[in-house]
Amino acid sequence: MNTRSRFALSAMTAVLFLTGYMACTTDPYLGDNTSDPTDPNNPGGGGGDTTTVTTDPNACPEGTISFQKEVLPLLVSGCAVSGCHNAASHKEGVILETYAQVKSRVKAGNATSSKLYRVLSQGGGDRMPPPPYDAFTAEQKDLIKNWINQGAENTDCNPACNPANFGFAADILPIIKNSCNGCHSGTSPQGSVNLTDYNHIKGYVDNGSLLGAIQRQAGFNPMPPTGGPLSDCRIEQIRKWVDAGAPNN
Ligand code: HEC
Structure with a gap:
């Protein structure tokens, strides 16, 4: 990765971090007049702030899959493992650690003719990830299929996540x-x-x-x-x- 894209990436990460932070520390169930001094959206505390952000501005639109938050973590975990498709090993020249690398293995809008999706779906010894790693579940394969069919874009919105739920x-x-x-x-x-x-x-x-x-x-x-x-x-x-x-x- 060159310096410029590295910079762009860290700037993006910082923005994501901030928006994610706001989203996750804002309790959507608090009324407008609560004045929590620890609330980053209410820096003064105690002021009867009525502008409390109650929704995540970076939330994924209903049905939209987040490449950065859902697809990439799955691929990094399942495919970019040491000895497989990470930068150090790059088996068969395939590296799956960034959007550009993943994008080059898919046909946007058409999962079934995308190499990346086909190797996940094929059976037998050629399946990816290969044994002894666990195969992707049907749900995980669907996530990737739907993302490709949605246009394989570099979406970085936050999937629904409520920090109040932790079962x-x-x-x-x-x-x-x-x-x-x-x-x-x-x-x-x-x-x-x-x-x-x-x-x-x-x-x-x-x-x-x-x-x-x-x-x-x-x-x-x-x-x-x-x-x-x-x-x-x-x-x-x-x-x-x-x-x-x-x-x-
Ligand atoms: C790409 C492969 C990979 C992924 C994805 C991964 N790990 Fe690891 N993990 C490792 C390796 C390799 C080690 C051994 C330590 C090392 O070499 O970094 C390890 C070590 C650990 C340890 C022991 C750490 C320590 O310092 O004692 C824990 C706990 C752990 N992982 C949890 C997780 C959790 C939780 C996740 C998901 C959020 C995760 N790992 C994702 C590869 C991975």
Whole structure:
């Protein structure tokens, strides 16, 4: 990546970070006259601010799939793993870490004639991701199919995420499935870290490394290692779940 696109990317990330932050720290259920001094949209506190932002300005329009927040994390986890299609290994010249690299493998608007989608759907030993990694689920394949059929654009809106919801089955496990299990599943998970079910995940909650890794705390390996951190809202959901004792609910 050249310096200019690197700069553009960090500027974009900063904007995303800010909008994501606003979206996730604004409680849509608070009335207009609440004056929370910790509310970034209400810096003065106590002023009866009536301009509180109640919706995420960067929320995905109904039905729109976010390339940056949904598709790329899935591909980075499932395909850009070490030894496969990351910059260091680039098997068969295929790297799947950025929009441009992914875009070059798809036919916008036509999933069934897109190489990227076809390799995910084919059966047998040629399927991607290959064994021992878990195959993409039908839901994950549909996400990619729909994104291609929507025009394969570099969308970076925020998928619906409410930090007030943090149930294990409904909220936490889907995050891990989409952003982590590409590397942390199968018979030889990366770093020997298996994150496929509650009991395994709970072990990394208890030793502090799950939060340490996703919050990029010093002393832990930042996770996911490529493709940027989880959104603030997702990190918030996981943090609240951990704080609540990480129940298997
Ligand atoms: C592209 C592959 C990949 C993805 C995606 C990935 N990891 Fe990892 N993870 C690794 C590797 C490799 C290690 C071993 C440490 C290292 O070499 O960085 C690791 C280590 C870890 C550790 C131990 C960290 C430590 O410092 O002790 C945890 C916990 C972890 N990952 C959680 C996650 C979570 C949660 C996600 C999803 C949000 C995730 N990982 C996504 C590859 C990945």
